[in-house]
Amino acid sequence: MDKRxxxxxxEPEGQSGQGGQTVQGVQGGSGLHARVLEALGxxxxxxxxxxxxxxxxxxxxxxxxxxxxxxxxxxxxxESMHLVASRRRVGVTVLPPEEWNVYDPRVIxxxxxxxxxxxxxxxxxxxxxxxxxxxxxxxxxLATPAQCAELTEHALGMVATSRxxxxxxxxxxxxxFHRVILxxxxxxxxxxxxxxxxxxxxxxxxxxxxxxxxxxxAVTLHVRVAEAVRExxxxxxxxxxxxxxxxxxAELDVLAP
Amino acid sequence: MDKRxxxxxxEPEGQSGQGGQTVQGVQGGSGLHARVLEALGxxxxxxxxxxxxxxxxxxxxxxxxxxxxxxxxxxxxxESMHLVASRRRVGVTVLPPEEWNVYDPRVIxxxxxxxxxxxxxxxxxxxxxxxxxxxxxxxxxLATPAQCAELTEHALGMVATSRxxxxxxxxxxxxxFHRVILxxxxxxxxxxxxxxxxxxxxxxxxxxxxxxxxxxxAVTLHVRVAEAVRExxxxxxxxxxxxxxxxxxAELDVLAP
DNA sequence: CGTAACTAAAACGTCATACTTATTTGCCGC
DNA sequence: GCGGCAAATAAGTATGACGTTTTAGTTACG
Numbered sequence: 001m002d003k004r005x006x007x008x009x010x011e012p013e014g015q016s017g018q019g020g021q022t023v024q025g026v027q028g029g030s031g032l033h034a035r036v037l038e039a040l041g042x043x044x045x046x047x048x049x050x051x052x053x054x055x056x057x058x059x060x061x062x063x064x065x066x067x068x069x070x071x072x073x074x075x076x077x078x079e080s081m082h083l084v085a086s087r088r089r090v091g092v093t094v095l096p097p098e099e100w101n102v103y104d105p106r107v108i109x110x111x112x113x114x115x116x117x118x119x120x121x122x123x124x125x126x127x128x129x130x131x132x133x134x135x136x137x138x139x140x141x142l143a144t145p146a147q148c149a150e151l152t153e154h155a156l157g158m159v160a161t162s163r164x165x166x167x168x169x170x171x172x173x174x175x176x177f178h179r180v181i182l183x184x185x186x187x188x189x190x191x192x193x194x195x196x197x198x199x200x201x202x203x204x205x206x207x208x209x210x211x212x213x214x215x216x217x218a219v220t221l222h223v224r225v226a227e228a229v230r231e232x233x234x235x236x237x238x239x240x241x242x243x244x245x246x247x248x249x250a251e252l253d254v255l256a257p
Numbered sequence: 258m259d260k261r262x263x264x265x266x267x268e269p270e271g272q273s274g275q276g277g278q279t280v281q282g283v284q285g286g287s288g289l290h291a292r293v294l295e296a297l298g299x300x301x302x303x304x305x306x307x308x309x310x311x312x313x314x315x316x317x318x319x320x321x322x323x324x325x326x327x328x329x330x331x332x333x334x335x336e337s338m339h340l341v342a343s344r345r346r347v348g349v350t351v352l353p354p355e356e357w358n359v360y361d362p363r364v365i366x367x368x369x370x371x372x373x374x375x376x377x378x379x380x381x382x383x384x385x386x387x388x389x390x391x392x393x394x395x396x397x398x399l400a401t402p403a404q405c406a407e408l409t410e411h412a413l414g415m416v417a418t419s420r421x422x423x424x425x426x427x428x429x430x431x432x433x434f435h436r437v438i439l440x441x442x443x444x445x446x447x448x449x450x451x452x453x454x455x456x457x458x459x460x461x462x463x464x465x466x467x468x469x470x471x472x473x474x475a476v477t478l479h480v481r482v483a484e485a486v487r488e489x490x491x492x493x494x495x496x497x498x499x500x501x502x503x504x505x506x507a508e509l510d511v512l513a514p
Numbered sequence: 515c516g517t518a519a520c521t522a523a524a525a526c527g528t529c530a531t532a533c534t535t536a537t538t539t540g541c542c543g544c
Numbered sequence: 545g546c547g548g549c550a551a552a553t554a555a556g557t558a559t560g561a562c563g564t565t566t567t568a569g570t571t572a573c574g
């Protein structure tokens with residue numbers, strides 16, 4: 001059997017350096033099924049295959065030049081994300097977006113990289129503004145001293161990097177700050193949203209405001225949230241975080257049509 | 258593995274029969290991989306395999322009496338849920354709970370069925386109390402007349418079935434009510450939590466209060482939420498839903514240690 | 515005695531193929 | 545025209561062979 005070019009030197013689809021998404025370590029570069037998945041997944045979530053269209057396994061076997069096993073495993077994973085449903089004698093049918101497991105980090109990533117990005121960004125920001133204030137309130141009651149310290153550290157880091165084109169470093173602190181809040185809430189479901197927040201913040205930084213320094217008001221709010229948590233003031237932590245969320249929503253109107 | 262003795266004449270190296278016994282998956286699983294998944298998934302989420310323990314494919318091949326194809330597909334799905342990670346030469350290692358995709362409906366279901374149920378129930382209820390009020394507020398502004406009607410219908414259905422051991426029918430309306438709220442919020446991330454809410458409500462009904470009729474106060478609150486949404490009163494819808502959530506949290510203290 | 519390089523084995527990863535089963539299409543007889 | 549039977553189809557399962565990576569063990573050399 002002919003071995004095709006084995007992905008020689010020169011990565012296809014350059015990940016464009018550090019920028020992309022370093023959030024999820026599990027990016028599947030290694031392994032054939034991962035490659036096929038990273039081709040099919042984005043295509044489906046981008047709407048290249050409208051809901052109801054059928055994919056036949058032997059067709060993609062030849063399309064991606066891989067064996068049946070690989071295709072089947074990919075199909076299983078897509079099926080587990082509810083992106084497709086496989087039925088005998090009919091094929092693998094693409095499911096409508098309402099069925100998708102939109103909390104799957106990969107689905108989120110794929111959609112953020114596709115044409116549905118603005119809508120997705122809006123959904124995620126609304127989700128954040130529902131979750132994060134509650135998480136901050138819980139964090140104020142549950143955060144360990146170490147977590148309080150982390151929080152303060154990152155808030156100060158944000159202050160320090162908020163001026164003079166240091167957006168990349170600012171972003172690191174911003175992400176870390178929200179991650180600590182979510183983790184300190186003591187709720188595993190909240191904690192798991194850390195990746196989502198990271199995606200949103202990263203996307204926001206890398207797509208638009210690349211040249212405008214962060215809003216000073218937002219920076220101040222973060223510092224005050226850290227204070228409130230440190231002082232165990234749940235009410236204030238929640239209210240302040242709600243203000244941050246409101247700001248994020250407002251910012252969204254500017255950058256996402 | 259039991260081989261089928263009878264095989265075609267003159268076959269070189271008798272192909273072992275596969276069609277043997279199609280063990281009927283007791284629940285939800287049509288197909289072998291589903292059966293194995295429904296055995297492994299709950300076992301892992303229950304903690305039967307502590308984080309770090311290794312599962313070898315050929316071992317479970319014989320343990321479940323299925324072929325490699327099936328095992329591999331199951332592994333791929335478990336891997337996509339971040340329940341396990343597969344590494345060459347070492348095997349399939351179970352990941353720690355912090356890594357799990359806790360938003361995957363199946364993971365939620367498995368954990369709700371396992372020993373971690375109280376903790377899980379608490380996490381999900383906290384999540385609900387963060388999301389649903391916001392969703393109700395949005396629904397009050399966005400719900401279509403049809404959705405308002407549905408809401409009212411199910412609220413009334415809850416009233417009608419709230420007395421006299423009709424918990425099963427009550428549950429249907431309860432689930433439908435919350436589903437409509439989440440869907441009417443216009444946020445796909447919220448809408449997708451309908452399944453989660455359904456699991457929580459179902460679990461709650463089927464595990465504990467099977468013999469006590471629903472709290473009349475809660476029923477009334479649902480009716481009033483439907484009213485508020487119909488009247489486009491976002492503030493009130495949100496506040497009332499927050500009361501429902503508070504009630505759910507309080508109930509939790511009774512049934513989950 | 516310790517470190518580096520080589521070798522061997524273990525496990526997953528991939529391929530190719532044979533065969534099974536469920537589902538649909540459609541033909542045929544009533 | 546209707547209902548049931550038969551052929552076609554595509555996914556599901558099984559299996560043997562081979563490739564690849566990683567770990568561990570062993571040897572050679574300083």
